[in-house]
Amino acid sequence: MPEQTMAEKLLSRACGRLVKGGDIVICRPDFAMGTDGSIPMAIDYLHSIADPSRGPIDPKQLVFAFDHYGALSGPGALRLQEKAREFALAFGVPLFDVGEGIGHQLMIEEGFAAPGRLVVGADSHATAYGALNCFGAGIGSSDLAGIMLTGQLWLETPRSIRVELRGELQPFVSAKDIALYLARILRADGANYRAIEFAGDGVAHLDLDERIVLSNMAVELGAKAGIFPADETLARFLTAESRDRSQTVAPDPGCEYVQEVTVELGSLRPQIALPHRVDNVVDLDDAETTPVDVVYLGTCTGGRIRDYEEALEVIRAAGRVAQGVEVVVTPATRRINQELRERGMLDEFRRYGARLESPGCGACCGTCGTVLPGQVIMSSANRNFKGRMGDATARIFLGSSYSCAMAAVEGVVGRRTKGAS
């Protein structure tokens, strides 16, 4: 038997035969997630070739999450959402409605993503599931329609890039900085058509939330999947949540990688992506200082408990947010929101004048609220294309939750006091 990468093993399992990088496979995803942004079109595709009374072949294989649109999205969006809702109700598709949170995080919280599985999402950040030692990949609406029709999906088996994480991060440096650093050295297309497989002793120092950031942002490098190995940390999480952990995969020693990259975590400094590219990354210390209007704390990249702990740690130490800076808190899911409330963190944010929003994608892609023309935003999100948050004249900087909070406190993006933490 040839040595296989994790990606090859996971897709071999999903299609029932031994495959290697480059092979086209027809496989059965364990679960496929769709959002209000992608489901309406999938329904159109389905009904373009099948009777409108036709439902999905296996409704329980699907998960619908309404996260992109909300009350602020306008009548068109709400009509599209209603179409998806009617479909879900008519055919018994599990549905997380508006306010439950971002689909990707729900897939992890609710146990759909688990080791050994193939879990896809009709939204690019489905790579996030890879943190749980499964193959998580983004698909399109037509693929989702294909899954509704046949239960199956075609995929090309990716070759893998091995990213070795060595050592431990310094204080105030986080997984987001690793992700931005990888974008900096590999560029936005550096992992195109590839799977990223994380390895090395540094993995053990990252908790699950941090791994999700790296898997989530793997797609910003073009990767099809960003897969973590199974270890004690994952086992503890799965046990605590009473989840299946029988199907973990590990790379075979001697398996073939197309590229190997090493990141020394101990010497990594905070990173920042400047407008308008996720790979336009410099050390935070080297960024020119720019007055900031909005600090955005949320999204499937930066809207988890750990992010808010990190942000509060910085804001608390300063005792205030700089005047004129609007801090927006949009937790990824209701469950996260709940925990923040129970721990008094929402109140704390409120006391610092933050605007608290209900769980979901929020203004991340400009569909649920938008930023204003010309604003400068420091965001814990994953993308900063021109127009991404709803206005093409806004300038979006991306950084860790620490760095975002730092901007909130100092009133500028970049460091006023160079070199200080």
Place this chain on the structure above:
Amino acid sequence: MTRILARGVIRAFGDDVNTDYIVPSRRKKETIDPERLRHFMFEDIEPDFFASLTDSTILCAGTNFGCGSAMEVAVTVPISAGVRAVVARSFARTYQRNAINNGLLTLKADTSALPANEEARIVEDAGEILVEAASGVTVRCDPMPEFVIDMIRHGGLLEYLKAHGRFPEQRA
């Protein structure tokens, strides 16, 4: 035998054209109808793009075309605007996947020599796929897997599934 796969006027773009540039996602919340959305094609980087289209178009680009969000309107809208093919040095995988699933020809080639705003055609000849510009510049494209070509020939994934009833059997 030479088979013409597409023809059109070349419109050239650079590297890393993301899906939000192709169609801003804020537009998609109003409608997903390509005939309405096509007016907003490239509006953030080339506001007059759609108005300036004459007939069929071949988009040419550098690396990583279609990066960013996996939204499929970034494929259906160009098709609706008369884009017959996209030739790029490389594609973001989600974009190429969506394109194939919708029967849009996406070819990988060194596009640097292709002249912008010139008529061109894409031909298949003895298993090779070539882009031939009117002035005579010709570039060779990377080959595509048989299953993928078959899907494009059918007009996309759903049409393929409609014709065959299912995905192809797999070799063991």
